[in-house]
Amino acid sequence: GQQLNQSPQSMFIQEGEDVSMNCTSSSIFNTWLWYKQDPGEGPVLLIALYKAGELTSNGRLTAQFGITRKDSFLNISASIPSDVGIYFCAFGGTSYGKLTFGQGTILTVHP
Amino acid sequence: KAGVTQTPRYLIKTRGQQVTLSCSPISGHRSVSWYQQTPGQGLQFLFEYFSETQRNKGNFPGRFSGRQFSNSRSEMNVSTLELGDSALYLCASSWGGENGYTFGSGTRLTVV
DSSP states (O other), rough: OOOOOEEEEEEEETOOOEEEEEOOOOOOOOEEEEEEOOOTOOOOEEEESSSTTEEEEEEEEEEEOOTTTSEEEEEESSSGGGGGGEEEEEOOSSSSOOOEOOOOEEEEEEE | OOOOEEEEEEEEEEEEEOEEEEEETTOOOOOOEEEEEEEEEEEEEEEETTTTTTEEEEEOOTEEEEEEEEEEEEEEEEEEGGGGGGGGEEEEEESSSOHHHHHHOOOOOOOO
């Protein structure tokens, strides 16, 4: 089936550093989504991308939909302790109600 | 407006028992999807309901079932529980099944 490869699996950074993570796939998608999950909670949508080449920002977060439609990246600038959590990429739009998630990137921010 | 509400938050069951989890979507949302999250398999799609009809189903055994009521509230049931069913079960709702899904906080099921 369709799968996403998300990297890195985990990151340990100092507060104030910038962070970058990405997702790739062998298939072409029409939608890329980035979610963040805090411990004990459900994922929260950060950014949604609908067009190849689209670059979208949400505060300190920036995400891009790759030109080939097979990849996407998420950047976090000037990280802060509350950025800690698991970040997931996901794609949708291929079948009703189904999102397919990457394996997640665990982010740890040291103060 | 209120978010997606899942009850209960935590549940401990014994192998062989059955369990029912509940999800109340955001008001006006008609699509409800369910996911299982485990450390080993990540987030896996279970099924999706829209207007009381199951439109999509993931690759899970028949022990996993669900339904949706006329007010869009949804329940999922797992029968004959196995240790491997221990997971965080997440419900997500959207207006029509497009990509803008909002997730609940989940139900943490532990099977002993």
